Amino acid sequence: MKGLKTRGPKNNSSISSSNMHTIGIPNKCTKPLESYPNILGITGTMQDNFHSVVMMDPDQTTILDLSKTTGESQLISFEDQQAFIQTRKRKSSQSALTNYTIGKYDEDRINLYSSELFENDENQVAGYQGARTLHVGVDLGAPVGEHVYSFWDGIVHSVGYNPDLGDYGYVVVVEYDLSLIKEKNEVALKGTKGFQKEVDRFWVLYGHMDESTVALNEKGKAVERGDVLGSIGDVDQNGGWSIPHLHFQVSTIQPETHDMPGAVTIQDRAKALIEFPDPRWILGELY
Secondary structure, three states: OOOOOOOOOOOOOOOOHHHHHHOOOOOOOOOOHHHOOOOOOOOHHHHHHOOOOOOOOHHHEEEOOOOOOOHHHOEOOHHHHHHHHHHHHHHHHOOOOOOEEEEOOOEEOOOOOOOHHHOOHHHOEOOEOOOOOEEOOEEEEOOOOOEEEOOOOEEEEEEEEEOOOOOOEEEEEEEEEOHHHHHHHOOOOOOOOOOOOOOOEEEEEEEEEOOHHHHHOOOOOEEOOOOEEEEEOOOOOOOOEOOOEEEEEEEOOOOOOOOOOOEEOHHHHHHHHHHOOOOHHHHOOOO
16 A cells, blocks of 8 residues: 655745744644745655655545644553553454544644643753643554654664653654755756755654564664654553554754654744754645
8 A cells, every 4th residue: 555645845945044043934833834944945856755654545544633632532541551452452353444644733732731741841852841732743643553664764863762651652763864865856956946955964753653663773773765663552652642643753953862842832833843844844745
């Protein structure tokens, strides 16, 4: 089955690092892709060469609205996780339908995050703290065990297990550098503005995965386009999340370890949308 692929970016806009303080971002959340700055200078031609991260069936994919969802229905306590897994397995065996979901970038999930990780200043990540409700990644929901693929060639930056309830569970961060693909496409795309951006090197966090992630990856390992990085984790491996999914987050700032703030405060939104650009520039115009 071919992975979900929608049309690429509608334009090749990019920005100069010298103008980063004047970058415009949309006033309202969850806007169309072209509303967000193309920090990475990714073009449609480049995107067409990327491998699907999760092989999602577009006919069975639902776009979620998590701006009004309450957190109690999303996190499963440690003591209830095994019973939850057995119940889901029983229900899955009674249905032949496989469902895929997409959770949006720049979505203010005001009631979703019930874990204390998102509630106070003591649990800061990369300088982001406070009541963090604004989602700065894209969630790709898929059945437990489905493979997660590297979209391009990269180097494993870090890999590990974040054990707290509501955290990433098994997670890997891969460093990418798109300067070579830009050089290869420059002749074909001569005259576009796609090569004015200096941010070629960035990091992608793949979170809420299973234990195979640490077996398949180690720091410094070279990965190639389409390599399996791991699989979608169940509730006892993905940080306790009831809906199995991959959290895909892009960062222009090198992380210290296998962690990024998956959500930030509304007050930090302008800064975060630059440091953690819209993953749809890589994944495609999913919604």
